[in-house]
Amino acid sequence: MGYFIRYNLSSLAILAYFLTDRMTKNYFLVNPTKILDWGFIKLHLVKNDAGIFGLPLPGGINTQIIVLLILFSSIIYLFKREKKKVMLIYGVIMMFTGGLSNILDRFYHGFVIDFIDLGFWPVFNLSDALISFGTIVVLWRVFK
DSSP states (O other): OHHHHHHHHHHHHHHHHHHHHHHHHHHHHHSTTOEEEOSSOEEEEEEEOSSGGGOOOTTHHHHHHHHHHHHHHHHHHHHHHOTTOHHHHHHHHHHHHHHHHHHHHHHHHSSEEEEEEOSSSOOBOHHHHHHHHHHHHHHHHHHO
16 A cells, blocks of 8 residues: 555656646746846746757657657556566656656747756756656666
8 A cells, every 4th residue: 555655646746746847837938028036046938949958959849759759658668567666667757747848838839948047057947857857767777
């Protein structure tokens, strides 16, 4: 029973993160001139037509769709074959969820909505952070 509760709470946390990402992106899209400046971090709208962290996007949206399909297939495979590797599954789900949110931006707006500006790093969003964290979790589990 503990596994079931832990699994559902983690899934709920990922869903909450996804919804928070969608709401914050919408906030800055609706308020494009709004700038929240706290000195060490600035929040403001940046329309990103490139890839994660503003890196060039080879192949455009088609590449992202293919990557999402591969991640989705990986989730199904992991659920069927590797049920005990929960952290690996969560890592892939985090990557898929973050990618899905950014894909939704591209479909609906033609760009990804970025808004977190640290000043020393390319402007990013919560989805980019989720993708990055999911990648770290997967690499940690694979090379552990």
